[in-house]
Amino acid sequence: xxxxxxxxxxxxxSVFALGRVLRFYSLNFERFVKLGTSNPHPHKELFISIxxxxxxxxxxxPKLIESLKNQTYKNFEVIVVDxxxxxxxxxxxxxxxxxxLIRKEIFKDWEGKSAxxxxxxxxxxxxxxxxxxxDVFLEKNxxxxxxxxxxxxxxxSCAPYHYIEKFYxxxxxxxxxxxxxxxxxxxxxxxxxxxxxxxxxxxxxxxxLYFKTGGHKLVANSIIEDVxxxxxxxxxxxxxxxxxxxxxxxxRMYPDGxxxxxxxxxxxxxLGASRTKPAEIIMVTSIIAVSIGSIVSLLKxxxxxxxxxxxxxxxxxxxxxxFVFIVLRRIGKFSSLIIFAHPIFAIFFTFILLRSLYLKAxxxxxxxxxxxxxx
Numbered sequence: 239x240x241x242x243x244x245x246x247x248x249x250x251x252s253v254f255a256l257g258r259v260l261r262f263y264s265l266n267f268e269r270f271v272k273l274g275t276s277n278p279h280p281h282k283e284l285f286i287s288i289x290x291x292x293x294x295x296x297x298x299x300p301k302l303i304e305s306l307k308n309q310t311y312k313n314f315e316v317i318v319v320d321x322x323x324x325x326x327x328x329x330x331x332x333x334x335x336x337x338x339l340i341r342k343e344i345f346k347d348w349e350g351k352s353a354x355x356x357x358x359x360x361x362x363x364x365x366x367x368x369x370x371x372x373d374v375f376l377e378k379n380x381x382x383x384x385x386x387x388x389x390x391x392x393x394x395s396c397a398p399y400h401y402i403e404k405f406y407x408x409x410x411x412x413x414x415x416x417x418x419x420x421x422x423x424x425x426x427x428x429x430x431x432x433x434x435x436x437x438x439x440x441x442x443x444x445x446x447l448y449f450k451t452g453g454h455k456l457v458a459n460s461i462i463e464d465v466x467x468x469x470x471x472x473x474x475x476x477x478x479x480x481x482x483x484x485x486x487x488x489x490r491m492y493p494d495g496x497x498x499x500x501x502x503x504x505x506x507x508x509l510g511a512s513r514t515k516p517a518e519i520i521m522v523t524s525i526i527a528v529s530i531g532s533i534v535s536l537l538k539x540x541x542x543x544x545x546x547x548x549x550x551x552x553x554x555x556x557x558x559x560x561f562v563f564i565v566l567r568r569i570g571k572f573s574s575l576i577i578f579a580h581p582i583f584a585i586f587f588t589f590i591l592l593r594s595l596y597l598k599a600x601x602x603x604x605x606x607x608x609x610x611x612x613x
Contacts, residue, residue: 242547245531248524249554255419255521256565262424263482263568271430271479273389284385286314287364287445291354293607295372296325297493302375303334311381315363319354322609337361349609351438352454352463359448366390367448371439373493374398377486384487390444392477395436395468397423399483400570401490406499408573410491411566411580412529412587413503416522418569420514423480430479433472434513437480438464439489451476461611462509469513482568500590501604505611508594528558529584 288306292299299318306316318331321341331338341349344357355369368384388394400414418424421432441464443453451474457466468478492499511519532555539547559577566572576583596602604611 241535242550245528245535245554248527248531249558251521251524252528252558253561255518255525256415256561258424259415259418260424260565260568262418262429265424265429267387267430267479267481270428271387273387273392284313284366285364286311286366286368286381286385287358287362288314288316288368288370289355289358289362290316290318290370290372291321291351291358292318292323292327292331292372293321293351293354293609294323294325294327296323296327296330298372298490299327299330300334302370302372303336305376305378305380308378309376309381310379311385314368314381317358317362319358321349321351321354348458350459350463352457352460352467355463356454359445359453362445365445367443367445369438369441371489373491374439374487374489375401376488380486383484384440384442384481387479387481388442390447392479393436393447393468393471394442395464395478395480396440396487397437397480397483397569398439399485399488400572401488402571402573403490403493405573406496407490407492408576409496409499409583409586410503410570411562411572411576411583412526413507413590414569415525415562415566416587417510419521419525420510420518421480422515422518430481432468432478432480434469434515435465435510436468436471436478440487441467447476462506462513465510465513500593501606503590504594504597504604505606507591508598511591525562526584526588528554529562529580530588532558533581 290302315337317337317339319339319341320328320331328338339357339361341354341357344360345353359367366388384394384396397418400410402408421434423429423432451471454463454467456470457463460466472478492502532551536548536551536555539551556577559580562580563572563574563577566576597604
């Protein structure tokens, strides 16, 4: 019975956490956020510099570029910053006639995404900077959507819709859900505010504010530069807002196989957890505990032929799976099999966390985009 009440506690906490994420996707941004009047020009006149940091992005970049060509908002330039690519990224940028910068020609001893972003900002002509990852792609009104939510006295970020083509990509399910909880989005008073990070694939900031605060120089050596940049900007009193994708800003994260996916999340999860507040850690722990614990308890009581508790845990297992699926479908194109297979995805999440802990404890490393990453 004591175990049941503990399970019930975790269930209530996890439902609260999932409900908060669902609230984030359900509310109207303008109802809760009154943008400042710091723009001397109408939004349509804002010239935007779109900066795309790239390392070996030959396969992903064309989809983003094609989507940029079709935007309803036309007042922008595109800057591709190559960060030591070994594929055809540079040639592709030239082929499309984009402005190309070579990071190592600007910073010889500073490499990585932060260096590429800062290099692009130096040479940007726009009043506003929009940093986009190469795996992002946009519907035709995406930039218009971002500009409508933007003010020059804030930093705006967007949680893209996670597009999926192959079944293994569903293993990212909990990894996509948990950052929304860690960023405290959907909370009661300020559902779009956060002081705990940004979404790196899509960040919009005025050029003046970027250089005034230090921009990516604040997180020059960070592996999770988006989270750390958001934290550093918040410390300096800069309001940070994160908006839902609106089905117009999308990305496909790890299309190159399950090992690529596992390595990507391994390099992020432990560092991200270390920036998460205690209350949100309890929420994340509760979600994983309910997902795995509900099926374990169900099997145990089925073996014991305990009809009452078998029925209770079957309801928890299926009900939780349905709720998780409802929330995940707002986040991305996740499979309905999650309703019954959610413990598998929770176990995978736990495995990656333990892998990251092991590599951290043993001084291990992984290779990301053919670059050595020490955790």
